[in-house]
Amino acid sequence: MIADILVAGLVFGSLYGLVAMGFNVLHRPTNVVNFAQGELIMIGAMLMAVTPIGALPWGIAAVCAMAVVGIVTLAEERVAVTPVLRRSSHAAGWVITTLAFSLLIAEAAGRLWTDQPSTVAPPWPLSMDVNEVAGVRFSSYQVAVVAVAVAVVLLLGLLDRSRLGTALRAVAADRDGARLRGIDPTALTRRSFLLGGALAGLTGVLAAPLLLASVTMGLGLLIKGFAALAVGGIGDNRGVLVAGWVLGTVEAAGATYASPGSQPVVLFAAMLLILLIRPNGLRGLAVQRHV
Amino acid sequence: MVTYRTDGMSRRGFLAGAASATTLGALGLGAAACGGSGGGGTKTARIGWVEPKTGRLAAAYKPIYVGARLALEDIKAAGGLLGQAVRVTEHDDKGSPASQPAVAQRLVRDEPTFVVGPTGSSQVLASVTALSRAKLIQSAWGGAELLGDGDRFPHHYQLVYNTRQQAEVAARFLHEVRGLRKIGIIVENSEFGTSIRDAVVRTLRDAYSAKPVAVEVFEVDASDMTPFVRNLERAGVDGLGLFTGQPQATVLILRAMAASDFHPVIVSHDLNYIDALGEFPRALLDGFFGTTYRGLTYTADEKPSAEVRKLVERINAHPDTAGLGYSAVTSPYYDYMMLMAKVVEDTRSLDPARLKAALDKVSGHPGIRAKVSFTAKRHSGIAGEDITIGTLMSAKEPESLGGVLRRRADGV
Numbered sequence: 001m002i003a004d005i006l007v008a009g010l011v012f013g014s015l016y017g018l019v020a021m022g023f024n025v026l027h028r029p030t031n032v033v034n035f036a037q038g039e040l041i042m043i044g045a046m047l048m049a050v051t052p053i054g055a056l057p058w059g060i061a062a063v064c065a066m067a068v069v070g071i072v073t074l075a076e077e078r079v080a081v082t083p084v085l086r087r088s089s090h091a092a093g094w095v096i097t098t099l100a101f102s103l104l105i106a107e108a109a110g111r112l113w114t115d116q117p118s119t120v121a122p123p124w125p126l127s128m129d130v131n132e133v134a135g136v137r138f139s140s141y142q143v144a145v146v147a148v149a150v151a152v153v154l155l156l157g158l159l160d161r162s163r164l165g166t167a168l169r170a171v172a173a174d175r176d177g178a179r180l181r182g183i184d185p186t187a188l189t190r191r192s193f194l195l196g197g198a199l200a201g202l203t204g205v206l207a208a209p210l211l212l213a214s215v216t217m218g219l220g221l222l223i224k225g226f227a228a229l230a231v232g233g234i235g236d237n238r239g240v241l242v243a244g245w246v247l248g249t250v251e252a253a254g255a256t257y258a259s260p261g262s263q264p265v266v267l268f269a270a271m272l273l274i275l276l277i278r279p280n281g282l283r284g285l286a287v288q289r290h291v
Numbered sequence: 292m293v294t295y296r297t298d299g300m301s302r303r304g305f306l307a308g309a310a311s312a313t314t315l316g317a318l319g320l321g322a323a324a325c326g327g328s329g330g331g332g333t334k335t336a337r338i339g340w341v342e343p344k345t346g347r348l349a350a351a352y353k354p355i356y357v358g359a360r361l362a363l364e365d366i367k368a369a370g371g372l373l374g375q376a377v378r379v380t381e382h383d384d385k386g387s388p389a390s391q392p393a394v395a396q397r398l399v400r401d402e403p404t405f406v407v408g409p410t411g412s413s414q415v416l417a418s419v420t421a422l423s424r425a426k427l428i429q430s431a432w433g434g435a436e437l438l439g440d441g442d443r444f445p446h447h448y449q450l451v452y453n454t455r456q457q458a459e460v461a462a463r464f465l466h467e468v469r470g471l472r473k474i475g476i477i478v479e480n481s482e483f484g485t486s487i488r489d490a491v492v493r494t495l496r497d498a499y500s501a502k503p504v505a506v507e508v509f510e511v512d513a514s515d516m517t518p519f520v521r522n523l524e525r526a527g528v529d530g531l532g533l534f535t536g537q538p539q540a541t542v543l544i545l546r547a548m549a550a551s552d553f554h555p556v557i558v559s560h561d562l563n564y565i566d567a568l569g570e571f572p573r574a575l576l577d578g579f580f581g582t583t584y585r586g587l588t589y590t591a592d593e594k595p596s597a598e599v600r601k602l603v604e605r606i607n608a609h610p611d612t613a614g615l616g617y618s619a620v621t622s623p624y625y626d627y628m629m630l631m632a633k634v635v636e637d638t639r640s641l642d643p644a645r646l647k648a649a650l651d652k653v654s655g656h657p658g659i660r661a662k663v664s665f666t667a668k669r670h671s672g673i674a675g676e677d678i679t680i681g682t683l684m685s686a687k688e689p690e691s692l693g694g695v696l697r698r699r700a701d702g703v
Binding site (some may be wrong): 001004005008011012015106107109110111112113114115116117118119128130137210211212214215216217219220221223224248251252255256263264 | 514539543546566570
């Protein structure tokens, strides 16, 4: 039973961690938390569901989905974020504008698709068939999702150490100061939104075989991604992945052991407890930067 | 190397932002825009119509109103109501309970003869509450038992079976017809889920002196149903009541069952066959049943009436049906509109007060799905004997007319 809980915690926690990493990528140069992230993930999943996989290889379909979501996110940056930041880099108008963009996406999705879920098959040779090894039950696709989440953390870590990453940290620390040093914050913001959008698309692509693609899937992932972000620490990709795993495990344990209907209480109690003990995130790095 | 604190968003700021966004989201959903034009000239009978035109549920709820649109065609073809042209004023509720007070205000201004909609238990409760003082005759698609209480909501008429009726039929099927004794329940954490869970528990206790061996309640956004399904399996459940308004949840529950080869007899309230079900073993789907209307079912010896078949053909041909013919035909709105047309003709009046008095005396009105009867106190119009159990997989049989009708389960 404990093995089942841990498997569920790792797999679904990886998705929550990926959502939180998407927040981090966009937040770094802008200090904006993108409230449309859940709906962007939904678009990624729905695109996989409506793509005829027989006609288009899974990998190409996934890249197309990521590209489309990246472009949508770039459009969001143009219409909902840059105009706000142009007025003041410390203004909080993005709360409303990104939320409005999220509502627009939901509106468009509601017109295009019904709430009926669609199955998306994992790519060959992966499958959702359950294997049992030493009493632990898991599918090859579940293993792949965890592996991809770890790989994304490593890639973002490499990016962080590059010149681009250094420039992003400079913009995050002081947008105007970075501009004086010859860094173009607007261009960096655009790149981050494109990357963050592609990451949201990837999260949707990965989530679709597990959760089914549906227009209603975004909100739940958004909330749990937020929880992982709060617990793991803003800006700390390793922290948010670990936080995702912790929250996923607590969620699975709550469903198994807690009385019916009290799982959200268990989840948020655990989150509160962690925040009380580790107010700066699980790894305590949330608000520190090395330059 | 220098380490310093950034002036970026603090944790407190982030959490405050998240709280603000949640509030704004609620406000955004609440600020529903209403479409359609109000008012109307003389010699025009007006019908108020509440339907999500925008928002996440817009496409999903379209099929539910197909019956009403077909009834409207029939009423217009018959010369309107009392010979007057019929004017429908459509209001967009975005499928949100928060929109209902604003929609109700517009409905009151329109002064319609009667109101169609909204759809969804939470939306309906908000709507009937907001409209209760306006004395507008209304029928909405909400299964809560209290919506059929004529004392509480004297102007709302329920033309769908309620959660208590559903629970009684489901419990009878599992306990009496199938002879199962280890009955479990899995429901979503919502008004509907709570209502039907309590009704099943009550029915098992009162009618069979039994109680469920497991009750599982999941959040509507639960990612993984495996823990809940494992709990049911561990409890040895052989008959399961599965009630959720989220098709995604149903599929995830079935997936968790398929993964562990756990195949109890399932009774649900939704018999829509969707493509996502194609991945499951036939043995699991053959044990999937659902509550439905007797008039929409068939057996080897009993076929649906010619009227039902004709309506199904029209539903299937309608562009808004979008493959969800089962939702379209089980919707209350065709029967409601045709009943209202008959009551208007019988009373020779468009006055809501006179129509209400007549509605309170309707007895055995032959609806397409079931007979409808009301009294001043009982506004839950569907008789218990008209509710039955259908099989999911009969959606694949030619007799289902494209997955719209269902074969009645053996023994019911």
